[in-house]
Amino acid sequence: MKYGFGVDLGGTTVKIAYFDENGTMIAKWEILTVTADGGKQILPDIAASIQQYIAQKSIDPADIVGVGIGVPGPVNSKGVVNKCVNLGWGVFNIAEELSKLVGFPVKAGNDANVAALGEYWKGGGKGCDNMVFVTLGTGVGGGIVIEGKLLHGTHGSAAEIGHMVISREEEEVCGCGKHGCVEQFCSATGIVRLANRALAATEMDSKLRRCSPLTCKDIFDWGKAGDPLAVQILDQYYAYMGEFLGDICNVVDPEAVVLGGGVSKAGQMLLDGIRPYFDKYVFHAASGARFALASLGNDAGAYGAFKLALDAFG
Amino acid sequence: MKYGFGVDLGGTTVKIAYFDENGTMIAKWEILTVTADGGKQILPDIAASIQQYIAQKSIDPADIVGVGIGVPGPVNSKGVVNKCVNLGWGVFNIAEELSKLVGFPVKAGNDANVAALGEYWKGGGKGCDNMVFVTLGTGVGGGIVIEGKLLHGTHGSAAEIGHMVISREEEEVCGCGKHGCVEQFCSATGIVRLANRALAATEMDSKLRRCSPLTCKDIFDWGKAGDPLAVQILDQYYAYMGEFLGDICNVVDPEAVVLGGGVSKAGQMLLDGIRPYFDKYVFHAASGARFALASLGNDAGAYGAFKLALDAFG
Numbered sequence: 001m002k003y004g005f006g007v008d009l010g011g012t013t014v015k016i017a018y019f020d021e022n023g024t025m026i027a028k029w030e031i032l033t034v035t036a037d038g039g040k041q042i043l044p045d046i047a048a049s050i051q052q053y054i055a056q057k058s059i060d061p062a063d064i065v066g067v068g069i070g071v072p073g074p075v076n077s078k079g080v081v082n083k084c085v086n087l088g089w090g091v092f093n094i095a096e097e098l099s100k101l102v103g104f105p106v107k108a109g110n111d112a113n114v115a116a117l118g119e120y121w122k123g124g125g126k127g128c129d130n131m132v133f134v135t136l137g138t139g140v141g142g143g144i145v146i147e148g149k150l151l152h153g154t155h156g157s158a159a160e161i162g163h164m165v166i167s168r169e170e171e172e173v174c175g176c177g178k179h180g181c182v183e184q185f186c187s188a189t190g191i192v193r194l195a196n197r198a199l200a201a202t203e204m205d206s207k208l209r210r211c212s213p214l215t216c217k218d219i220f221d222w223g224k225a226g227d228p229l230a231v232q233i234l235d236q237y238y239a240y241m242g243e244f245l246g247d248i249c250n251v252v253d254p255e256a257v258v259l260g261g262g263v264s265k266a267g268q269m270l271l272d273g274i275r276p277y278f279d280k281y282v283f284h285a286a287s288g289a290r291f292a293l294a295s296l297g298n299d300a301g302a303y304g305a306f307k308l309a310l311d312a313f314g
Numbered sequence: 315m316k317y318g319f320g321v322d323l324g325g326t327t328v329k330i331a332y333f334d335e336n337g338t339m340i341a342k343w344e345i346l347t348v349t350a351d352g353g354k355q356i357l358p359d360i361a362a363s364i365q366q367y368i369a370q371k372s373i374d375p376a377d378i379v380g381v382g383i384g385v386p387g388p389v390n391s392k393g394v395v396n397k398c399v400n401l402g403w404g405v406f407n408i409a410e411e412l413s414k415l416v417g418f419p420v421k422a423g424n425d426a427n428v429a430a431l432g433e434y435w436k437g438g439g440k441g442c443d444n445m446v447f448v449t450l451g452t453g454v455g456g457g458i459v460i461e462g463k464l465l466h467g468t469h470g471s472a473a474e475i476g477h478m479v480i481s482r483e484e485e486e487v488c489g490c491g492k493h494g495c496v497e498q499f500c501s502a503t504g505i506v507r508l509a510n511r512a513l514a515a516t517e518m519d520s521k522l523r524r525c526s527p528l529t530c531k532d533i534f535d536w537g538k539a540g541d542p543l544a545v546q547i548l549d550q551y552y553a554y555m556g557e558f559l560g561d562i563c564n565v566v567d568p569e570a571v572v573l574g575g576g577v578s579k580a581g582q583m584l585l586d587g588i589r590p591y592f593d594k595y596v597f598h599a600a601s602g603a604r605f606a607l608a609s610l611g612n613d614a615g616a617y618g619a620f621k622l623a624l625d626a627f628g
Binding site: 074077082129130144146147151152153154155156157158159160161163164165168176177178239243246247248250251252253254255280281282283284285286288289 | 388391396443444458460461465466467468469470471472473474475477478479482490491492553557560561562564565566567568569594595596597598599600602603
């Protein structure tokens with residue numbers, strides 16, 4: 001049996017997990033992400049933590065196939081990071097650098113892309129060769145798996161789907177500096193924005209007026225309970241999501257679309273709400289994609305990171 | 315040296331070409347597409363034409379790697395056609411069927427996808443591992459090449475980019491039955507539609523009013539000559555194209571976007587017009603894609619079809 005590590009590098013903590021080649025997670029732990037001084041300490045800290053684990057457990061280094069890492073920024077298929085603003089990083093080859101430090105081969109990818117690979121391997125996309133993963137959190141991100149392989153993109157920016165344009169007329173600015181991005185409408189914060197707009201545009205009473213602060217969960221909860229304004233906001237949200245997912249499926253034609261992130265906690269209600277709009281907006285021949293919920297939660301990145309290394313070096 | 319055939323199956327004619335493994339086109343010819351009787355005769359006609367050529371030229375069948383074919387409808391990676399309305403075809407494995415008839419291994423793909431592979435190999439996308447090909451003709455189609463391989467899609471419908479939604483408010487119906495598809499705005503007929511709308515909406519004089527029937531070429535020609543209404547229509551067109559191509563690049567992050575079809579005859583003017591809007595709408599990290607014009611014209615399908623066979627059996 002071979003083993004390896006999956007690393008999910010975030011702006012606050014680094015999640016590290018140890019797996020066997022079947023994808024069984026044997027251990028997981030976290031260390032802090034030290035972003036001071038241009039993030040210089042991050043990779044040495046990760047390498048030290050992995051080596052410490054190997055020493056403690058008396059693991060034979062010959063049994064380790066490699067280390068995979070997901071990074072919060074663009075990473076191309078050669079492992080070159082193209083700036084991670086959160087970490088203070090510029091442009092360099094993270095795979096080569098971490099490999100030198102840790103003494104094992106390293107494969108790197110963008111964090112959302114790598115999480116997609118995790119969901120493909122062991123989560124909501126299990127059994128699908130072609131899969132699109134969409135995270136609906138504070139922002140909207142995702143990853144695309146084609147014939148079992150992650151799509152990195154030429155500049156490491158494949159599946160930056162949160163920044164597809166969905167409304168050119170939008171006047172508010174997206175975090176990316178553009179206007180009318182999917183993220184402004186379809187993220188957890190996007191749906192709250194839609195709700196606040198709807199509340200301001202009408203005198204209609206709604207339970208949502210008593211939620212302070214108003215959250216994504218409130219909107220789904222009160223929608224489920226039949227609050228008319230919440231129902232109307234959700235309907236608007238589902239229409240945006242249907243158009244958004246339809247557009248992606250018209251490009252990629254996947255077998256499954258897997259939804260993760262905070263909004264996906266709404267569960268089956270979310271999938272059922274989006275589906276009729278998806279069917280309306282997608283090209284008929286690409287309409288066969290099934291919808292599923294992500295199932296690995298915060299571990300998707302570690303699973304996917306290890307899978308990346310396993311595919312490359314296993 | 316090995317050789318093979320590339321077949322571009324259209325609704326009116328079948329283009330057949332004979333290549334060497336370097337991609338030199340040695341001969342090309344056409345036969346009629348006989349769509350009568352559910353298109354039963356099409357594959358036997360293609361097989362007979364290829365066998366006749368082999369006999370005439372005294373080619374050793376052992377030198378033939380295989381036959382590739384592009385089909386006007388969805389084809390998955392296993393060669394299963396999912397209805398070609400133009401040809402009267404239902405669902406069947408065209409690769410297996412044609413292989414039995416012609417006596418060589420056969421690989422099949424959707425015609426626009428296959429043309430993309432041709433442009434990738436020998437045309438406007440030469441030298442790019444990741445490429446998006448967009449045909450702007452009567453309709454809008456395309457194909458996506460990722461790490462040198464064609465993206466077929468689970469249902470054979472990858473790159474049905476002409477049916478991404480670009481304006482949900484559109485009331486006219488697209489050929490596909492939906493509303494607001496890219497094809498309604500970005501095709502050669504789409505730009506004429508935009509122009510006719512603009513002409514109806516204003517009293518403004520324009521050379522375009524004297525064009526009957528008004529064509530895509532007229533709009534570019536008069537735009538180039540500085541006709542103010544034509545300039546305004548082109549600007550609107552470029553904005554739609556910029557949004558459309560930006561959205562695709564946010565999904566795929568290619569190295570190059572290659573434009574073909576009738577509209578692309580406008581040449582560099584088209585690329586220069588789209589670019590500023592593309593830069594406005596695309597996510598910054600995916601903005602590095604270069605634009606190029608298709609260069610193989612009607613031969614792209616035959617080149618790509620042979621390349622498909624060469625990759626599979628060569």
